[in-house]
Amino acid sequence: MRGLICRIISMFIAIISAAVLASQFVQCHRFVEKANASNAHEMNLSELGDRVLIISPHPDDEVLACGGLIALLSRNNALVKVLFVTLGEGFTFALEQELRTVFVSTQDRLRFAKVRASEASKALSILGDTTRNIEVEFLGIPETAMGQMWLRHWGEDNPCVKNALKSCYSHPFTNGIKPFALCADKVIDQLKRSISEFNPTSIFIPHRHDDHIVHWATNVFSLAALMELRYEGKLDGRVGVYEYLVHFGRYPEPQGNFPKLPLLPPKMLSEGAFEGWIMLSLPKDIVTLKAKAIKAYESQRSIMPRFMNSFVRSTEVFEKADTSEHLENGILIHDRLFEPVMPAIRPSADVKSILVFCSGESLTVTVNLRSKASELIAYRLHMFKPACSGNARYNLVVSVRGNGEFHEVVGISQEVVLCQRVSESLVISFPKQVLGGFATWLVTFEVITGGRMVDRTAPIIISIEGKRCASHNEAALSMSCSKESL
Numbered sequence: 232m233r234g235l236i237c238r239i240i241s242m243f244i245a246i247i248s249a250a251v252l253a254s255q256f257v258q259c260h261r262f263v264e265k266a267n268a269s270n271a272h273e274m275n276l277s278e279l280g281d282r283v284l285i286i287s288p289h290p291d292d293e294v295l296a297c298g299g300l301i302a303l304l305s306r307n308n309a310l311v312k313v314l315f316v317t318l319g320e321g322f323t324f325a326l327e328q329e330l331r332t333v334f335v336s337t338q339d340r341l342r343f344a345k346v347r348a349s350e351a352s353k354a355l356s357i358l359g360d361t362t363r364n365i366e367v368e369f370l371g372i373p374e375t376a377m378g379q380m381w382l383r384h385w386g387e388d389n390p391c392v393k394n395a396l397k398s399c400y401s402h403p404f405t406n407g408i409k410p411f412a413l414c415a416d417k418v419i420d421q422l423k424r425s426i427s428e429f430n431p432t433s434i435f436i437p438h439r440h441d442d443h444i445v446h447w448a449t450n451v452f453s454l455a456a457l458m459e460l461r462y463e464g465k466l467d468g469r470v471g472v473y474e475y476l477v478h479f480g481r482y483p484e485p486q487g488n489f490p491k492l493p494l495l496p497p498k499m500l501s502e503g504a505f506e507g508w509i510m511l512s513l514p515k516d517i518v519t520l521k522a523k524a525i526k527a528y529e530s531q532r533s534i535m536p537r538f539m540n541s542f543v544r545s546t547e548v549f550e551k552a553d554t555s556e557h558l559e560n561g562i563l564i565h566d567r568l569f570e571p572v573m574p575a576i577r578p579s580a581d582v583k584s585i586l587v588f589c590s591g592e593s594l595t596v597t598v599n600l601r602s603k604a605s606e607l608i609a610y611r612l613h614m615f616k617p618a619c620s621g622n623a624r625y626n627l628v629v630s631v632r633g634n635g636e637f638h639e640v641v642g643i644s645q646e647v648v649l650c651q652r653v654s655e656s657l658v659i660s661f662p663k664q665v666l667g668g669f670a671t672w673l674v675t676f677e678v679i680t681g682g683r684m685v686d687r688t689a690p691i692i693i694s695i696e697g698k699r700c701a702s703h704n705e706a707a708l709s710m711s712c713s714k715e716s717l
């Protein structure tokens with residue numbers, strides 16, 4: 232009887248294993264077919280020039296998304312600089328596992344920051360020669376402060392002290408920053424200094440649609456720094472800016488160790504055709520090196536091996552960053568649906584799209600939500616004007632509750648702002664003239680509840696001055712949107 236049960240169990244296990252293998256085979260086949268049908272361009276390394284800068288939010292992102300690129304550039308004798316914005320010391324779960332502690336102190340965060348920095352050095356030394364053609368710099372900006380600073384800590388008189396104390400205010404690395412009053416301006420200044428010192432021919436930054444708030448903030452801060460450097464004439468307009476993706480839903484698909492499969496952009500960001508994406512094919516020995524470099528990040532691999540192994544693929548993918556200016560009449564930005572956690576519970580926290588347009592003498596932002604705006608949520612339009620020709624940086628913030636009440640207004644008189652809730656949309660409008668002589672803006676839209684940013688759209692760069700605005704006409708607008716991105 233016992234023998235019969237054992238046989239039934241082993242048959243059952245064999246059937247399940249066969250089913251898993253079959254599904255993996257079908258999945259792989261589907262991905263290879265997709266790759267063959269792809270319209271993505273093949274990356275030409277010589278077009279990147281001989282000084283390539285990779286701005287990485289955490290130690291490990293540079294290897295996950297650009298490990299093959301770094302190894303190939305290094306082999307071609309190009310100079311690569313990896314600029315780590317944070318040291319990832321805010322990843323409490325990984326820290327607890329690594330240091331085997333549950334009561335995390337500031338000292339623990341510093342110890343963990345050191346672990347992650349040494350893993351970065353080890354990983355990069357696998358990919359190339361760190362004494363010859365791979366440079367490393369750690370800015371050491373406290374991880375948990377990144378999103379907060381973009382939201383509300385501008386100016387040295389308004390530092391992000393709470394986060395700084397929680398994290399590592401005084402940085403232990405000699406090649407990193409000196410302790411400073413943490414604020415958004417300092418992050419932009421540090422990025423500008425580092426970029427102009429290196430004088431890159433190409434720059435890689437996190438993708439504007441990345442789910443992770445530190446990656447998103449790194450994208451926004453990098454764009455702000457690049458805009459200012461261009462205005463100051465310190466960055467050649469021909470320097471290519473590329474984006475790489477790390478966190479986006481279940482990306483990379485399929486999850487798991489499939490080194491022979493190509494890494495493909497998520498369907499939602501590529502409309503299935505991969506147009507605009509650039510693919511870098513990796514020789515087998517480079518894939519092996521990349522796998523080895525990923526293994527150097529033990530503190531991360533021990534808790535998410537499947538996710539990290541999913542980046543060991545036969546290709547890497549990048550998208551050219553959109554750093555041009557828009558707003559002939561309007562611009563429509565789609566946001567992804569079903570973002571993690573909060574919007575799933577509270578659909579009114581989920582932005583579907585935003586439409587920025589000029590109508591007569593007004594600038595109007597229409598925010599389409601997944602359900603009627605909630606009074607418990609703050610919806611925040613943030614327009615950043617980079618420093619330019621003697622003008623200081625300028626922030627314009629209009630934050631409203633779901634019932635249309637003002638929550639926070641900065642840089643503009645509240646009296647001139649109109650806000651309406653129309654069905655599942657919020658419409659924020661103000662006179663174009665209040666923007667004065669400020670021509671180019673970096674626009675972000677954030678959703679905040681319980682002090683946390685739970686949704687945000689990809690940043691966009693718009694130019695207002697010097698364009699004749701069309702009359703308010705939705706049909707004309709949809710015809711003339713200068714860009715529609717997903």
Ligand SMILES: [Zn+2]
Nearest residue numbers: 288289292477
């Ligand atoms: Zn990261």
